[in-house]
Amino acid sequence: MKSPIPLFALILAGIAVIALTRPSAESAAVATASSGGAVVAEHALAAAANPITEEEVLAAQAAWGEAVVAIGAAKSAGKNFIEVAEAGLDALYAYDDLPVLFKPTLAAQDQFRGTEAEALSYFVRGVIDEDKGFALQPWTTVRFENTGIVLTGPMAVAMGNYYFTKPSGDEVKVEYSFGYIRGEDGGLKIALHHSSLPYQPES
DSSP: OOOOOOOHHHHHHHHHHHHHHHGGGGGTTTOTTOOOOOOOOHHHHHHHTSSOOHHHHHHHHHHHHHHHHHHHHHHHTOOOOHHHHHHHHHHHBBBSSSSSEEEEEEEESOOOOOOOHHHHHHHOOOTTTTTGHHHHGGOOEEEEEEEEEOSSEEEEEEEEEEEOOOOSSSEEEEEEEEEEEEEEESSSSEEEEEEEOOOOOHH
């Protein structure tokens, strides 16, 4: 019996189909709505000829974890951690290519971060008052445990748990879903990132 395809994969695959079936003259169009709408990226056709691999997804996950650790390490060392965070966002997220759907773990009032400035605020504090700087903990390691990776050609979705290690050695378990596209530079970029703490039933 075939395993069901996660909803995120169907959504992302649908975006790819839209992009690939539109006339080339319209391929640069981007349609959005304030509540979150469909996105058509102009580079989808070229990306389809270079499908994303599982190895690339694993490498992108490792790079994300290393970037989070590097931000906290920079702050602890008295270095410019904001520059480190900005470089990490530019390298890892697709804000320069298309709108990004990002729901961080510890975001309650401003749950969704549609701009790079809002994402930066979550990791190091900034334009959103509730942010404490998630990456400033600091964390010593981040490890991913994928429950599954779905490859759809020009896009990929991964879901599972990642574990953030404190200097004390204690781990914090967080649930994630990541959606990846191939960016203009040829590397993988995060177009969707949902993160949340595991459900805790009332005792």
